[in-house]
Amino acid sequence: MGSRLAKASSSFVVDGHWTPTITAFAALVPHTGDASLRGDSTGLPADGWVRLQVLYSDGWQFLDTGSAVAADGTFAMTFQPSMSLSYRVYAPSDGLRRAATSAPFQVAEGSPARVDLNTTTPVVFPSRATQRQLVVALEKGQTFTYYSWYVVKESVTDPSGNTVPAFGPSDHGTTRVAPLTGDYIITLTTAGFSDAESVDITLSTPLVVDSAIDAPAIDLANQLPGQVVDLRFDGTAGSTISEFTLQSPRRSTEMLLDPTGDSIAQWHLGYYQRAWRLEETGTYTVRFAPNAGDRFTRPDERVLSTRTGAMVLDGSPASINLDVPGRLGIVTFEVPSGVELHVTHTGDTHLNKTLIDPDDRNLSDTSVGSTRPGTYTLLVFQTPIPGETLPAVDVDFYASTPLAVDATSEGVTSFDRGPAPARPVDIKVPVSAGQLLSFEVLDNAGEFCTGNASVRSSTDPIDWVIRGRQLPGVFHTATAGDSDLRVIPCSATGSIRFNAVSPVTPTLTSSTVDQWGMTTDVHEVAVTASQPGQVMVVDYDAGSLSGRLDMRATSSTFPNATAFMTGRGDPWSNTPGAEWRANTWDQIWAGDSFYSRRSYFLVYAGPTGTGSLDLEFTFVHK
Incomplete structure (x- = not known):
């Protein structure tokens, strides 16, 4: 059984009665979690009987465990122990023999349980046991993994007694490499189970x-x-x-x-x-x-x-072929300090992209506001879709800085962004104080690019802006200076056009009150686009009233094929407003409920349309 607790004995004396002597100890059995008790005695008859007692808070209590005494006075028994309690062996009185007990003892840990690699072994923790030990034979350099579903803390010592370091990601298992040949001790430690608990331990080689x-x-x-x-x-x-x-x-x-x-x-x-x-x-x-x-x-x-390539900033691209799922593309390029960097690619293929800067830091975006000097690395791969086969793709990658273009207000300025897709174009346009301008981004065919232009910064001499999505944006200047706009062109070549806008105020033509006390105000106004691409703007102020406001066209001088975009925006909120598409002039409509502020209504007849519209506004309120 290994080492035993100190033996406990009773004195053998003669005072008219014999008092037997009893010596006993117990230790855990490997694997089972039972305790094996051994004892010696003098003064007890052969085939006599001894019983096991346990000490509870209210005194010594008998357990249903006992043993016959052999002719040489020895006895043995097994029982399920609690590691926190004390035990003793008791022999009852018999004629001239007094009753006798051993000295109290607790259960010792016992010998380690030997286990083999590539097996799962149940290890029983008795009640309140906090530690068990295993022993396994290993060869030098052998890799082995410990695993248990229970979170049991383990430590391993090599044959020389040194701790073997572990590596591994799981609370339930760790991996080690044996530094020596011989027996290794695995010590398992828990906080102690309230009842006996069997824990499966697996030791495996890779x-x-x-x-x-x-x-x-x-x-x-x-x-x-x-x-x-x-x-x-x-x-x-x-x-x-x-x-x-x-x-x-x-x-x-x-x-x-x-x-x-x-x-x-x-x-x-x-x-x-x-x-x-x-x-x-x-x-x-x-x-x-x-x-x-x-x-x-x-x-x-x-x-x-991997597939590798190199590209030049604002120059030649890198071509990457991702022919099988999981193939990684690596693109490198040199960048100076302090430039605004944009990495884009051809095609509509959805790719995962990770940009790594010269300091080997992963960046959250493929656009960088101000670069560090050195070599940047782009990692690209396709996003897998379980159950679907990823197609082979050929993609060209570009590294570019924004293209700077000087424009003139109330005119058209052409640009050539080069082959890099989605390369930003920064338009600088001089403005005067108090101007109201609309701006369009046109592709190489002169068609309007939706949602691709915006004012860049709040430091511009701009009072407010309505950011168009499906129709051009409109902004008002507060002071004279240079206004900066960021454009993402639809094509490699194109133009940006500025048009002066003259907002008009509708005239009240009728006001009626119905039987429920609701007032209907009708306003009318004529708007004109004298220049191609010019946005027509109506300045409507509902004051503090709440209700429903609707706009519709009542007549038009535009060509019959003209398609319109209409919208409503709040100039002071600096956010896009609601927008509606109309295929013909008599489908023009815009409206909203519970109107109680000043708004601008916009009508856009496309990049080539000119003409005039009569508009009617109906406002129903209390």
Whole structure:
């Protein structure tokens, strides 16, 4: 049984009666959690009987556990102990023999339980037990994983008595590498269960699977709870590889071990993918540690080489071919200090993009307001969709700074952004105090680009702006100066056009009150677009009244094929207003309920339309 507690005995005296002597101790049995009790006695008859007592708060109580005494005075029994309680062995009186007890004792921890690798072993913690020990034989350099579904703290000492460090992502399991050959002690520690508890412990070596970079996809699965899986492949110094599976959510945590066994820092690319730079040539291992130590599978697992390219800021692009799911593209480019950077790409393919600055920091966006000097790195990959096959894509990537263009107010200014898609164009236009201007962004065919222009900053000499989405924006200048607008063109070449706008105020033509006391006010006004692209604006002030206000066209001189966009905006809120499309003039309509402020109503006849409209406003209020 191993080491015992100090023996406890009763004196053997003669005072008319014999008093037997009893010595006993108990220790845990490996695995079972039972206590094995052994004892010696003198003065007890062969085949006599001894019983076990336990000390509770109200005194000594008998347990339903006893043992016959052998001819040599020894006895033995097993029982389920509580590690926090004291016990003793009792022999009743018999004729000339007095009753006798051993000295009180507690249950010792006992010998460690020997366990084998690649097995699951139940380890029983008796009531209030806080510690159990296991022993396992290991070879030097052997990797092994401890796992238990219960959160039981474990520590491991090698044959020389030194603690073996652990690594691993789970509270339920850790992985270690044996530094020596011999027996290792695993000490399991808990806060103590109120009742006896059986805890399954699994010790496993990694399941090793040999593969290669760009090899066909394989399905991985561990064989034991908590067992790690090692996917091995040969790598070359200076290359970058990615690891990929379509499984979601991922049921393991991955790390890459270099040829010496050290882990390598990784790029996290979302649920499906990781990537690493290889610093030396040799055999690498992707180690998959199960989440919470469970059994897991990984379908279609691959290790892939990357596609690389280089681009020039405001110059040549980088072409990247992503031919299989999980393929990673890496684009590098040099950037000076303090420029505004935008990284864009051709095509409508939805790609995940991660931009890394010269300090190796992941940026949250592919646009940077003010750059650090040095080499930027762009990581790109397709977003997998479970159950769907990702198509092969060829994409050109561009790094660009905004194109600066000087424009003239009340005129057209052309620009050429170059081949970079979505490259911003910054328009600087001189304005006078008190101007009201509309602005359009036109593509290379002269068509209006919706929602692609906005005032850049609050430092402009602009009093207010209505930001159009489907129709041009309108702004009012407070002072003279240069106004800056940010434009995202629809095409590589195009133009921006400014038109002076003259707001008109409608005239009240009738006012009636119905039987419920509701007032209907009718206002009329004529608006004109004398220049192509000019926005017609009505300044309507409802004052403090609340009700419903509707606008409609009653006549038109515009060509019959003219399509209109109408809208309503609050100049002082600096946010887009409501907008409506009308295919013909008699479909023009705009309205809203509970109107109680001043607003601007806008009508846009497209980039070429000119003519006039008669508009009627009906306001119903109390």
